[in-house]
Amino acid sequence: RNELVAPFIAAFALAVAPSYFTGQWFTNYQPVIFGLAAVAAAVASSGRFDAGRALSDMAGRRAQLIRKGPIASRLPSRPALGPQMEGR
Numbered sequence: 001r002n003e004l005v006a007p008f009i010a011a012f013a014l015a016v017a018p019s020y021f022t023g024q025w026f027t028n029y030q031p032v033i034f035g036l037a038a039v040a041a042a043v044a045s046s047g048r049f050d051a052g053r054a055l056s057d058m059a060g061r062r063a064q065l066i067r068k069g070p071i072a073s074r075l076p077s078r079p080a081l082g083p084q085m086e087g088r
Contacts, residue, residue: 006041010034 014034018027026033043049066075 006045010038010041013037 014030018030044051
């Protein structure tokens with residue numbers, strides 16, 4: 001990987017983003033957003049974190065909790081493929 005590309009992308013985003021997002025909220029939180037993006041980029045570039053696998057694991061745990069947790073008894077039963085369309 002080219003280690004010189006990321007700083008240029010970050011500098012470009014830091015300079016160009018304010019021209020698209022002009023609200024006061026973005027102006028106030030731009031340093032926070034930039035810092036979070038820098039931390040995320042550092043973690044992703046380490047090679048130790050697989051975002052796809054992490055998201056898949058979270059989705060699997062959530063589905064398991066919904067199926068086996070106390071919420072399951074309160075959910076209406078649905079067909080496996082979704083609701084049937086009436087009038088077709």
